[in-house]
Amino acid sequence: MSSLYPASRPRRLRRTNALRTLFQEIEIQLSDLVLPIFVEEDVSDYVPVSAMPGVVRIPESRLPFEIERLAQAGIQSIMTFGVSHHLDAVGSDSWNENGLVARMARICKDTVPDMIVMSDTCFCEYTTHGHCGVVHDHIIDNDATLVNLGRQAVVAAHSGADFIAPSAAMDGQVQAIRTALDGAGFQDTAIMAYSTKFASAFYGPFREAGGTTLKGNRKTYQMNPMNRHEAILESLLDAEEGADALMVKPAGSFLDTIRDIREATHLPLAAYQVSGEYAMIKFAAAAGAIDEWHTVRETLGAIKRAGADIIISYFALDIAEQGF
Numbered sequence: 001m002s003s004l005y006p007a008s009r010p011r012r013l014r015r016t017n018a019l020r021t022l023f024q025e026i027e028i029q030l031s032d033l034v035l036p037i038f039v040e041e042d043v044s045d046y047v048p049v050s051a052m053p054g055v056v057r058i059p060e061s062r063l064p065f066e067i068e069r070l071a072q073a074g075i076q077s078i079m080t081f082g083v084s085h086h087l088d089a090v091g092s093d094s095w096n097e098n099g100l101v102a103r104m105a106r107i108c109k110d111t112v113p114d115m116i117v118m119s120d121t122c123f124c125e126y127t128t129h130g131h132c133g134v135v136h137d138h139i140i141d142n143d144a145t146l147v148n149l150g151r152q153a154v155v156a157a158h159s160g161a162d163f164i165a166p167s168a169a170m171d172g173q174v175q176a177i178r179t180a181l182d183g184a185g186f187q188d189t190a191i192m193a194y195s196t197k198f199a200s201a202f203y204g205p206f207r208e209a210g211g212t213t214l215k216g217n218r219k220t221y222q223m224n225p226m227n228r229h230e231a232i233l234e235s236l237l238d239a240e241e242g243a244d245a246l247m248v249k250p251a252g253s254f255l256d257t258i259r260d261i262r263e264a265t266h267l268p269l270a271a272y273q274v275s276g277e278y279a280m281i282k283f284a285a286a287a288g289a290i291d292e293w294h295t296v297r298e299t300l301g302a303i304k305r306a307g308a309d310i311i312i313s314y315f316a317l318d319i320a321e322q323g324f
């Protein structure tokens with residue numbers, strides 16, 4: 001029997017704001033967000049990142065002030081990135097007990113002990129060549145890099161980091177770090193693995209923010225963005241190696257991957273809305289093409305709906321300060 005009128009009218013539940021709110025399926029909570037911060041040593045001024053409007057490099061001397069400010073705004077978790085002036089071929093400052101990685105963790109935890117500090121664990125900001133590990137004959141040496149990842153992880157843990165977040169994309173990095181941490185007595189320091197990390201064009205603005213010197217690309221260690229099965233496999237391997245939480249990076253172009261991994265494991269899953277995703281929204285909004293807040297809400301909502309429990313985003317502070 002056909003009728004002129006629809007049998008089903010979803011619009012009934014959209015009539016008023018109260019109805020729309022009542023039937024809303026997900027919400028983005030500030031407590032789910034992690035704010036990445038860039039900290040530069042040996043400078044006295046804030047350095048704006050031109051490719052990321054609104055993002056600055058924080059001078060190390062101002063870090064205590066900034067951590068207080070973030071905590072007051074309601075930020076509960078941060079990811080630390082150092083902008084180093086002490087580069088060498090292997091990135092040894094990153095495992096120096098008084099190097100930038102160690103100091104960032106110590107300052108953050110000394111200032112606000114409850115702030116969850118995730119220490120990005122990599123070498124690209126500490127090496128002269130900008131690669132994420134030891135380079136031998138133009139090849140990134142996987143196993144030599146593992147040793148250094150273990151060293152950096154132990155130093156970060158000793159300095160108070162709650163999470164070691166390895167982003168070097170080396171095979172076996174989670175196992176190497178877990179072994180090093182346990183061997184040094186840091187059984188309670190957790191690992192947030194950048195478990196599925198694509199070789200992405202969306203990291204473009206990060207190069208400026210982090211002061212990375214890389215010429216070339218990371219395609220021999222980061223993943224091909226065209227691969228679905230390998231993306232799942234990479235995260236499952238990190239789960240087996242002992243990761244406490246997994247991550248998909250970037251987020252917005254890989255919502256299918258977030259969903260695939262969500263369905264393949266029961267570990268907590270993070271997704272990183274990276275620098276290029278941030279920049280696209282900021283520049284398009286500044287040009288008047290889109291509304292920034294609706295776009296931020298929609299993109300973070302999509303990441304959450306896809307299955308991410310935790311979202312790492314440069315918008316976290318704006319959200320803390322302004323809400324949606």
Ligand code: PBG
Pocket residue numbers: 120122124132167168202203204205206218273274275276
């Ligand atoms: C370090 C690292 C990168 C990012 C996070 N950790 C750069 C890269 O892998 O090239 C990118 C973050 C962003 O773009 O916001 N390996």
